[in-house]
Amino acid sequence: MELAKQKEAATTFLRALDKVDPAVLGDLISDDFEFEMMGRLPGIKPVRGKDKFLANMPKTLTAMFPSGLNMKIVTVVAEGPHVAIQAESDTVAGNGKKYANRYHFYFRFDGDHIGQVREYNDVNLVREVFLAKEPS
Numbered sequence: 320m321e322l323a324k325q326k327e328a329a330t331t332f333l334r335a336l337d338k339v340d341p342a343v344l345g346d347l348i349s350d351d352f353e354f355e356m357m358g359r360l361p362g363i364k365p366v367r368g369k370d371k372f373l374a375n376m377p378k379t380l381t382a383m384f385p386s387g388l389n390m391k392i393v394t395v396v397a398e399g400p401h402v403a404i405q406a407e408s409d410t411v412a413g414n415g416k417k418y419a420n421r422y423h424f425y426f427r428f429d430g431d432h433i434g435q436v437r438e439y440n441d442v443n444l445v446r447e448v449f450l451a452k453e454p455s
């Protein structure tokens with residue numbers, strides 16, 4: 320796949336993730352797709368397989384971010400079968416807390432489909448918004 324097409328597919332993936340569009344996501348990823356959030360968080364493990372990703376990710380994202388992530392793509396770079404994207408989100412989480420994170424996404428293409436996505440973000444913000452205990 321040409322680099323311009325890879326960049327377009329990677330940005331389309333992020334927009335579909337933001338808007339929780341499983342049909343678009345399914346068209347973009349390979350059957351053995353792998354999604355991994357690279358921060359160390361309890362209970363967060365890589366998701367392997369297209370069917371597993373499509374069965375779990377949309378409902379998880381909808382619960383965590385009912386209004387979407389409001390993702391803004393900042394920079395897109397591609398070389399070989401790799402695409403790197405810097406992005407930012409600005410939303411309110413399902414628990415009512417402000418959530419504005421910064422990301423680096425790594426995409427690896429397997430032919431015409433995305434084979435792997437790795438998400439790097441501010442893990443401390445994720446902990447504060449989703450795992451911090453409210454004061455009693």
